[in-house]
Amino acid sequence: MDLHIVWFVLWGVLWGVYFMLDGFVLGAGMLHRVLGETDEDRRVIINSFGPVWDGNEVWLVTAGGATLAAFPTAYALMFSYLYTPLLLLLFGLIVRGVSFEFRGKEDGALWRGCWDWAIVGSSLVPALLFGVAFGNIFAGLPMDQAGYHGSLIYLLNPYGIVCGVLFVLLFLQHGALYLVVKTTGELSRSAEGAARVIWILLLLVAVGFLVSSYFSTKLYDNYLAAPIVALVPLLAVAALLSIRVFLAKGAHLAAFAASCATILGVVFTGVIGLFPNLIPSSLDPAFSLSIYNSSSSAYTLRIMTVVAFIFVPIVIGYKIWVYRIFRGRVSGASLAGDHEAY
């Protein structure tokens, strides 16, 4: 088996699972002030993902670590080329994490209001930047033998912005559906109303993404070469459409599951289109970073494969167990006797 390909797939899976899991935390965070009208609502929103958000974020750390271990050259160049957006992303994730912890530790309205808005901002910024970054990776970065010729402004090109908005809407949808399933009463109903509105916007932007990808990227080349893989984007579209059907039927959990599938589908659509590149060069394909010219040695890939194949299933196993422990809806009443909640 070609371990380069194994690690390419794992790389895609790590990012896909990260977006699927942190996506609803980012989405719920962005909706925190919109849907949470009272302090109790806002506590319910934070506590709906309170026990799991930290474990979800580790998928990002693992995706980063795996990129360094398996594709060090791609890691080095991607992170140094995208210096400023990654910095803003880090600030966002740092502020978000402490905001959850700090918010409930004082009673004042000003204190809580500040952390509330911090949560909204620190959820929006990473969501947008992930989209912009991946959009630019799909399209290729301007790099050649002299290095990188881009800048933060360059990254905010129309295609990058389409992808940024796509990610924001995907996560908003995901977060809204999560809150539909995890909360009760008025909050759950208003989350459902938000999900319906977001769905229409998401559909429009998704069409825009598929069309503009044709003009701005080479993602479709792989699909034309091997049409069978076009099943992935087709499934992503089907999942997106089915969200609306499930919502109409009142099958909320199915709608959330369809949203999970949509996010995985979008990520894999892009990743399959990139193959065998991790980061294409938009200037000259000779300078693209592929899984072959930027990978670790065969020995390192073997070691890392053994580790991944033993431990990733274990991680998935105990994560499922933990989600089962914390299944069920969170409400003001369920938090009332709980001194340990956020």
Place this chain on the structure above:
Amino acid sequence: MDVLTLSRLQFAVTSMFHFIFVPLTLGLSVLVALMETRYVMSGDELYKRMAKFWGKLFLINFALGIVTGITLEFQFGMNWAEYSRYVGDIFGAPLAIEATVAFFLESVFIGVWAFGWNKVSRRVHLLSIWIVAMATNLSGLWILLANGWMQHPVGYVLRNGRAEMVDFMALLTNPFGLLKFGHQIVSGYTVAGFFVMGVSAWHLLRARNRVFFKTSFGMAAAFALGASIMVAVIGDFHAADVAKTQPAKFAAMEAVWESCTNAPLHLIAYPDEKNQCNLVTGLPIPGLLSFLAFHDSSATIKGLNSFPKEDRPPVLPVFLSFRLMVGLGSYFILVAAAALFLSRSGMLEKYPLFLRLLVYSIPLPYIANQLGWIVSEVGRQPWIVYGIMRTSDAVSKSISVSQVVGSLVGFTLLYGLLGFVDIYLLAKFARKGPEEITLAAAGANSK
């Protein structure tokens, strides 16, 4: 300033800030797990309240430790791209493994522990804090194996224009990494022991919740004494290993300029880097330095002057940090021993001055931890990977001064603000008694 200097400064700021929170996490997780174990074994509610009270402080501290750790991983790519490219093949493995086998466990089970008091059985709840404690320590092991490789590279060959891993077991059994891990873990336990003793002392001085805080104090004192003795013991082996693997760092730690056999340990010394000698030396103990380094009082210690100037670390900060760290380490053993004695003999509250000393001693183990890292990292210079890659060759080529100035200012302001808030909250909740915390939370809940 250039990109190199700024990037080094930024790594120092972000890693030292991160390391304000890590040692307490390492130690307090174990202490809280011990408290909860006593609760589950005895059924005594006192220990449950202890686990909850100290656990609350643990969580406030934990939050900032976790979020600032990601910064370090990202910076290897952002600021040190040439480093990542050159050594990622071997250095990336422990980082990725750390995330997969340790960080996941820690982050998932902290959720079970913090939110699961009423959701899982007592035993599962106890198991979850032990998993957190074990995973936090395991996480430290992988990180220090990665750092240990930078200090003393093993298991690699230079091939294809980079360092490639050829022996994973060598990386895992690198004595440098293992010794550093041992030294660091018990240093973290010392921080936690002094933290719990200090906070307990503050309450005992005010005669509040006396049983609660005397019991906490007793556990912490035993923990701190055991840990601080181990710090010294493992530290001694660690320093002896440094003398073998990094002679230039060792010479800087002890301010030895000229190579000599039967080297004395000078109780008083002050290095003068410009003139490559010591400004003052005094109170030599003959042969002791040779003995400490090689367990042979006639062994040769290589002096700084036997290394080319460009291969020497900055001497003064390494020397002073090492001296101060060792001094503090000795102080911890004495104070912890006295604390354990007074606590066991029931005389603790008769010595308010000693209790006050403990309150003021809370920051000292933190400082000792930072000093240890200064010895380790500044002492490794000018190398980023000892002997094979210079720090000046490791910095990213594509980033500009303005980018790094911006990020450095951003990190400093953001970390300053968040650190201030975190320490404020730690102090606030540490001052509250165990009942007040529960009542305050209940009040907030009813709103």
